[in-house]
Amino acid sequence: MDQLITYSLHLADTTLILAQRNAEWCAHGPILEQDIAITNITLDLIGQSRNFYQYAATLINQSAEAVAEPATEDSLAYLRTEREYKNLLITELPNGDWANTILRQFFFSVFQFGLLEQLQKGSDAQLAAIAEKSIKETTYHVKWSSEWVIRLGDGTEESHQRMINAIHNLWTYTGEFFIPAVYEKDVLPHVDFDALKSAWLEKITEIFTEATLSVPPASFMQTGGKTGHHTEHLGFILTDLQHLQKTYPGAEW
Amino acid sequence: MIPELQTIWSLLEEVKDPEVPVLSIPDLGIVREVKIYDDLIEVIITPTYSGCPAMDMISMDIRLKLLEQGYKNIRVSYQLSPAWTTDWMTESGKKKLQEYGIAPPQEKRVRKMLFDEDEEIICPRCQSSHTKLLSQFGSTACKALYQCQDCKEPFDYFKCH
Ligand SMILES: [Zn+2]
Numbered sequence: 001m002d003q004l005i006t007y008s009l010h011l012a013d014t015t016l017i018l019a020q021r022n023a024e025w026c027a028h029g030p031i032l033e034q035d036i037a038i039t040n041i042t043l044d045l046i047g048q049s050r051n052f053y054q055y056a057a058t059l060i061n062q063s064a065e066a067v068a069e070p071a072t073e074d075s076l077a078y079l080r081t082e083r084e085y086k087n088l089l090i091t092e093l094p095n096g097d098w099a100n101t102i103l104r105q106f107f108f109s110v111f112q113f114g115l116l117e118q119l120q121k122g123s124d125a126q127l128a129a130i131a132e133k134s135i136k137e138t139t140y141h142v143k144w145s146s147e148w149v150i151r152l153g154d155g156t157e158e159s160h161q162r163m164i165n166a167i168h169n170l171w172t173y174t175g176e177f178f179i180p181a182v183y184e185k186d187v188l189p190h191v192d193f194d195a196l197k198s199a200w201l202e203k204i205t206e207i208f209t210e211a212t213l214s215v216p217p218a219s220f221m222q223t224g225g226k227t228g229h230h231t232e233h234l235g236f237i238l239t240d241l242q243h244l245q246k247t248y249p250g251a252e253w
Numbered sequence: 254m255i256p257e258l259q260t261i262w263s264l265l266e267e268v269k270d271p272e273v274p275v276l277s278i279p280d281l282g283i284v285r286e287v288k289i290y291d292d293l294i295e296v297i298i299t300p301t302y303s304g305c306p307a308m309d310m311i312s313m314d315i316r317l318k319l320l321e322q323g324y325k326n327i328r329v330s331y332q333l334s335p336a337w338t339t340d341w342m343t344e345s346g347k348k349k350l351q352e353y354g355i356a357p358p359q360e361k362r363v364r365k366m367l368f369d370e371d372e373e374i375i376c377p378r379c380q381s382s383h384t385k386l387l388s389q390f391g392s393t394a395c396k397a398l399y400q401c402q403d404c405k406e407p408f409d410y411f412k413c414h
Contacts, residue, residue, distance in 0.1 A: 033388035033398065040390040047304025051333065129334035133303055136336060136414055144389055 003183040004124065005059045006086065009076065010183070010226060012052030013087035016077060018108060019045035020237055021095055030098055037144060041105065044137040051130045053077060078245035082228075082235050086181075089225035090173035092234045099152050099162035104170055106145035110203045111177045111196075113138050118191045127187075146207050153211025163213055175221020184226070261287050261294060264322060268314045271307050272393045273411075275353045278311060282341025285332050293326045294319060299337045301414070302394040339413050351377050356399065356410040374410050376401035384408075 022042040029035025053073035060071040069075075090108065095101045116138060119131035152159040178197040180188070205215050224230065244251055265284055270276045278284050278298070288295040296315050300308050312329040319327045339358035347357035356377045373382050381403040389412075391398040396409040 033390070036392075037388055037390040040394055043304035043306070043394055044302060045304070047300070047302060051303055125334075129336075130303075133300070133333045133336045137302060140389060 001059060001063055003186040005056050005063070006183040007187040008052050008056040008059065008127070009084075010086035010181070012049045012056060012076070013085045014091055015045040015052070016049040017085070017087040017234070017237060018091040018104075019043075019049065020241055021091065021093075022101070022105070024095055025101065038101070038105075041141050041144070044134075044141070048130070048134045048137070049077070051133070055126050055130065074245075078242050082230055082238055084228060085225075085230065085234060085238070086228060087225055087230075087234075088173075088176050089222055089231055090170060090176065092225070092231060092237060093170070093173065094233060096166065096169060097162055099159065100166040100169055102145055102148040102152065103163065103166040105141060106149050106207070107170060107174050107177075107204070109138055109141040109145055111174075111200055113142050114196050114199050115177075118188065118196065122188060122190060124187070149207050149213075150211045153208070153213040160212070163211070167213065167216060171216045172219060172222050176223050176225060179221070179223055179226075181226040255289075257289060258287060261289075261296075261319070264318055265296070265315065268311065268318050271310050271314075272395075273350070273353070273355065275349045276346050278315075280343050280346030280349065282339075282343065282346070283311075283337060293328060294324050295328045295330060297330050297332050299332050301337050305394060337414070339411065342411075350411055354378065354408060355396070356408060358411050358413040374399055376404060376406070377408055378406050379404040 019042045022038050022045070025035065025038045026042075027035065029038055050073055053076045056076060057071040057073055088108075090104060093104070113135065116131040116135040119127050120135070122128055122131075149163070153163045154160070177200065178193045180191075180193050184191075201215070208215050262279065262284075265279055265287070266277045268278045270278060270281050273281075281301070283298050283301060284296065285299050286295075286297040288297070296319075298308070298312065298315075308331075315329050316327050342358065350357040354377050356374050359374060374384050374386075375382050376384050376399075379401060381401055383402040384399050385402060387398040387400050387407065389397050391409050395411060395414065397412050398407060399410050400407045
């Protein structure tokens with residue numbers, strides 16, 4: 001049960017933090033249609049987070065350690081500390097330019113698509129139901145971000161160079177997708193992470209080839225987010241995200 | 254169908270999608286089931302998209318509508334699986350969308366494959382099929398933005414999902 005709670009929180013934190021980053025583009029997108037696109041993706045990610053947080057809250061409240069104050073989706077999002085957050089490191093990195101934002105969404109969405117397919121086949125009915133709902137949205141995210149990777153990679157000299165810089169910034173954060181934490185192995189005994197990684201790499205290679213970009217060689221990969229060891233960026237995100245609830249506890253509107 | 258169930262379904266016809274007010278929630282296909290217990294009415298709905306901001310408002314509107322008719326004990330529950338699809342939208346719902354100027358979902362099957370050919374969408378104003386996609390993401394999560402190449406009008410398309 002504890003492992004399932006932690007895993008649900010890991011999924012919820014990951015989509016919440018990525019949503020929080022993408023939301024920084026709200027009203028700053030390169031053109032109106034793309035501003036709307038990135039914020040729509042943000043909304044999908046927040047919706048997915050809410051489903052995972054609600055599930056985690058239900059499990060926490062059912063478990064023996066339940067405290068007087070029941071957990072809610074809000075308490076889980078607003079009142080947990082940096083070390084308690086289990087999001088993937090790649091989601092908390094600063095947005096950088098549009099190329100960097102696009103590439104992160106592309107890496108993440110292709111990974112998430114494969115993972116959600118697996119969750120649908122898993123033994124936990126609620127995770128499977130959330131995955132069934134989410135994968136339809138993720139399909140759009142993959143399509144949209146792939147098209148942008150191709151457009152920028154195979155675009156101008158400037159956009160091509162920006163994609164190369166983005167690959168340089170993000171590549172070492174992609175390994176964490178496929179290095180399972182203890183709780184993941186426990187909750188997902190049926191998932192072959194190496195197979196998930198090969199399928200991901202195949203898709204990345206296909207799109208990169210079309211985008212005239214090269215896939216970097218295997219290298220050192222950053223880890224830590226899944227166990228609560230974060231970059232210096234997460235603290236700032238949470239300060240922003242949690243400011244209101246910490247200043248005015250229990251505030252509602 | 255027992256008469257009271259019939260009554261509740263017809264009351265639900267009066268609850269509209271706040272983002273597309275010509276559609277009732279049964280038209281939209283999000284009411285999965287209505288159950289009547291001794292003194293409790295349960296309405297089970299499913300979200301269109303995970304982050305659909307209209308869901309909270311819709312469940313409040315259901316509650317208000319039933320309270321208004323004298324029902325006191327009402328429960329609105331959410332069900333995620335099976336996931337909502339535009340296939341559940343009624344034919345009359347599709348017609349209302351069309352008249353409202355939004356192209357209704359035009360495919361029968363849900364696509365999950367990546368990189369399909371872009372679909373040919375019919376302009377709701379002049380019925381031309383000579384249209385182009387401006388953005389996969391439109392004014393709400395469930396819509397995409399198109400433009401008609403003949404009458405030049407931009408229009409919303411209610412995406413197949
Ligand atoms: Zn037209």
